[in-house]
Amino acid sequence: MPRTKTISDEDLLTACRAEFLAQGLQVPTKRLAQRAGISEGILFQRFGTKDELFFASMRMPPPHLDAVVAESLGATHVAQALLIFARAALDYLRRNMPAVLLVLAHPDYRTRSAPLSHRSHDFLLDAQSMHGGFKQIFEHYKGTDQVSQNDHDQLVGVLISTLLARAIHEEIGVSRAADSEPWLSQTIGALAKGYAGR
Numbered sequence: 001m002p003r004t005k006t007i008s009d010e011d012l013l014t015a016c017r018a019e020f021l022a023q024g025l026q027v028p029t030k031r032l033a034q035r036a037g038i039s040e041g042i043l044f045q046r047f048g049t050k051d052e053l054f055f056a057s058m059r060m061p062p063p064h065l066d067a068v069v070a071e072s073l074g075a076t077h078v079a080q081a082l083l084i085f086a087r088a089a090l091d092y093l094r095r096n097m098p099a100v101l102l103v104l105a106h107p108d109y110r111t112r113s114a115p116l117s118h119r120s121h122d123f124l125l126d127a128q129s130m131h132g133g134f135k136q137i138f139e140h141y142k143g144t145d146q147v148s149q150n151d152h153d154q155l156v157g158v159l160i161s162t163l164l165a166r167a168i169h170e171e172i173g174v175s176r177a178a179d180s181e182p183w184l185s186q187t188i189g190a191l192a193k194g195y196a197g198r
Helices: 009-023 029-036 040-047 050-058 066-072 078-105 126-141 153-172 177-195
Strands: none
Touching: 009 029, 009 040, 009 050, 009 078, 029 040, 029 050, 040 050, 050 078, 066 078, 066 126, 078 126, 078 153, 078 177, 126 153, 153 177
């Protein structure tokens, strides 16, 4: 008779994520199983390989920014709206940057992430919902003199790439989080002016 689950997949992945972040890629599966409170056999029964477990546990959680989008849409100017949302998006990226860098450091990331099971590939999939928040803001202000373009995808890509780079810079010590607010205000202000065609 098979053993019943003693831990949910979500809790197992949370435990393994913490261990990977604390110990790095070389953490033994025995230690991962201990952290989760299960045997190595159950660990492999659930996730097949250590790589599959790694990518599943490192998948970025959804940012849950719906309330921030609603707050942003109450702003009187597109630059204010973008700044409100960009602050929250940067904070989300900042919190998850250690996991992002660890995934990118995995030697088989490019070749192994795609073919793994649906539970473990595309670790940025949930994070991509940030795009939708920025697009909602641009759609809301479209038709005003604040937004002169109809295609928002390129600028949303630039915004997210900029925030991602800033979160990486903070994580590796190139920039300080304490200096990010003036940087963010200036960056969003310049992008908003350019987007309005001014």
